[in-house]
Amino acid sequence: MKKTIRIGLDSGPLAGWRARYTQQQLQSAGLASEFVSLGHTLPGVGDDAMARPAWEALLRGDIDIAAQFMEQLPARQQEGVAITAVSRRENPALCLLIRVESRAEGLLFRLKEKGVVSVATSLHQVQLQRFRPDLSFVPFGAGDDGGVAAFLQGGPADAALVPAAMITRAEIALPGVEAVPFNPRELVPAPGQGVLAWLACADDKATRRIFKALHHPEVSACTNVERSILRLSAEAGLMAPGAYCERDAAGYYHAWAFWPGKQEGQSRRLSRSQSTSHLLAEGMVKEAGER
Numbered sequence: 001m002k003k004t005i006r007i008g009l010d011s012g013p014l015a016g017w018r019a020r021y022t023q024q025q026l027q028s029a030g031l032a033s034e035f036v037s038l039g040h041t042l043p044g045v046g047d048d049a050m051a052r053p054a055w056e057a058l059l060r061g062d063i064d065i066a067a068q069f070m071e072q073l074p075a076r077q078q079e080g081v082a083i084t085a086v087s088r089r090e091n092p093a094l095c096l097l098i099r100v101e102s103r104a105e106g107l108l109f110r111l112k113e114k115g116v117v118s119v120a121t122s123l124h125q126v127q128l129q130r131f132r133p134d135l136s137f138v139p140f141g142a143g144d145d146g147g148v149a150a151f152l153q154g155g156p157a158d159a160a161l162v163p164a165a166m167i168t169r170a171e172i173a174l175p176g177v178e179a180v181p182f183n184p185r186e187l188v189p190a191p192g193q194g195v196l197a198w199l200a201c202a203d204d205k206a207t208r209r210i211f212k213a214l215h216h217p218e219v220s221a222c223t224n225v226e227r228s229i230l231r232l233s234a235e236a237g238l239m240a241p242g243a244y245c246e247r248d249a250a251g252y253y254h255a256w257a258f259w260p261g262k263q264e265g266q267s268r269r270l271s272r273s274q275s276t277s278h279l280l281a282e283g284m285v286k287e288a289g290e291r
Contacts, residue, residue: 003206005033008054008063017169018067018196025087025214036063047074047240054199055081064207066199070192070223071163075231075240077199084200084208085215086223090165092194092244094124094187096180097151102158108132109180111159118151118160123242126260126267127187128161148172165194185271188242188258191226195219221277222247228281229257236289245280253277257284 005026009019019035026033038053048055054066055078070086077083096109096117104112108131111117118140119125125137138157140150148170151160164181167174184193198214200207226243233241238259245255254273261267268288274280 003031003064003210005031005065005207005210006036006063007033008038008057008066009035010038010053010066012050012072014069014166014169018069021087021196022065022067022198026210029210029213031210038063048078051078051199058199058201061201064200064204065211068197068199070195070197070227071190073192073197073227075227075234080202081199082202082208083197085198085211086220087196087198087214088216089219089223090168090194091181092184092189093164094161094182094184094189095164095167096159096161096182097148097174098159098178098180100176100178103178109159110178111135111180115158116156118155118157120161121190122260123188123190123240123258124161127242127258130267152177163189163193184244185256188244188256188269191230191241191243192223193244195223218247222253225253225255225277225281229255229285232281232285233259233288236285238285238288241288245277251275253280255280255284257288259288 007019007022009015023033038057050072051068051074054068057063058066058081096111098111102112102115103110107113114134114136116136116138117128119137120140128135148160148162148166149172151157198211200211222245225245229241229243239262242258243255245253247253252273252275256271259268268291270284270288272280272284
């Protein structure tokens with residue numbers, strides 16, 4: 001079947017990278033594609049604000065595929081839209097970028113006492129505070145790279161906590177900055193971090209058949225656990241968690257999750273290993289809700 005795939009090009013952070021990466025993957029499979037601009041979208045309200053313009057374009061039939069960072073997707077997709085394939089996983093870790101003048105040897109993370117850290121979410125802030133309660137926090141600025149460039153150019157923060165994959169995708173140089181990576185088992189990232197999700201209309205069998213060739217089932221097996229933890233947490237009235245899952249050489253699943261509490265002392269951190277992924281997310285969310 002010959003078809004030119006219409007790739008949605010939105011105005012979100014690193015939108016150009018997502019579209020170009022998708023086109024490159026299609027080219028490697030011998031498939032033609034083109035970009036369709038979704039226009040400049042104003043910031044919306046709600047957990048689905050970033051994904052909504054792409055959903056609407058898919059359902060109108062304006063585009064065939066939308067590429068979204070999985071960590072930015074809400075717990076549930078719009079009815080009629082499905083994650084049809086996922087990319088390979090880039091580094092899922094979070095990384096602390098520290099200005100050289102704010103370094104302090106001998107202190108945890110090598111960040112000076114009472115340092116100020118730019119963070120994107122409460123999930124990041126609460127986890128760092130557990131290790132370093134002396135730190136204070138400011139929200140990230142805006143920008144196509146999620147605000148990293150603005151941090152590097154100056155501002156009130158001594159450090160910034162960012163996804164390692166963002167630095168790679170945006171090809172950001174780090175002059176005068178030390179990068180301190182975290183193990184995702186210790187500082188748990190957002191569900192699906194480091195993975196690109198390709199969205200299509202659920203009934204568009206032709207496009208979904210094409211993207212089956214680009215799908216990474218071993219990545220999907222783990223991100224399904226992570227997104228199930230996210231979805232079930234929302235249904236249980238828990239705050240949006242961090243979740244990370246990996247599978248070892250013997251086929252065992254290992255999952256870590258962190259729920260930031262609404263008040264100090266209410267945060268929950270759990271890990272669990274099973275021979276299969278069956279009911280892994282359900283068991284973790286149930287235990288979190290009982291604590």
